[in-house]
Amino acid sequence: MFETNRLLLREYRPADEPFFLELFNSYDVLLNMTPNFVAPNHDRSLEYINSMKRTVLFVVAESKKTGVQLGFVNVHIEPPQNLDGSISIALAKDWWGKGYGTEIMEWLxxxxxxxxxxxxxxxxxxxxxxxxxxxxxxxxxxxxxRQREAVWKEGKWVDFLMMGMLSREYQSLRSQHSQNTPVCPVHDV
Structure with a gap:
């Protein structure tokens, strides 16, 4: 288990299944997820959860204060020799715009x-x-x-943007800040 200022980042538990099914059935969340989710589907949601459990990192974000699940983040590395982690992150809509995405991404x-x-x-x-x-x-x-017109969504073609960060760019960001305060601190619990 890991922690940030306001969050616990912990392993997935079977008791989390209802939260994930609700998350994957939220129209606003679903709208911004990968194109594999065109409509809510219980079985496909469970398959997706199981596929994330097989990735190198899959954690549930939970509020330290309330114990409520906010979302998840995972990293998939394929092929492993490239050391390129592909990120997926989703937060329940109630938690958008409150800095939790930043907190999770900085930790990640x-x-x-x-x-x-x-x-x-x-x-x-x-x-x-x-x-x-x-x-x-x-x-x-x-x-x-940019993959132009890559996905048919909401009655129109939408582009996919590819974004990345290199380890040397992360190190540069860290060196721009105080040596005593890393840009993205890591805390094990």
């Missing part, structure tokens, strides 16, 4: 580069998701490319 970046020894992190985001794009830019991700 630090953990991925300092503990997992990754060379880079990458992600895909819909161009129609300005909140997520702003978050990723804020924590240091760079735009690496």
């Amino acid at each position: 970046i630090a953990y991925s580069f300092t503990s997992l020894g990754l060379r880079r992190l990458s992600l895909k985001v819909f161009a129609s998701n300005p909140g997520a794009i702003a978050l990723y830019e804020h924590v240091g991700f760079k735009h690496e490319g």
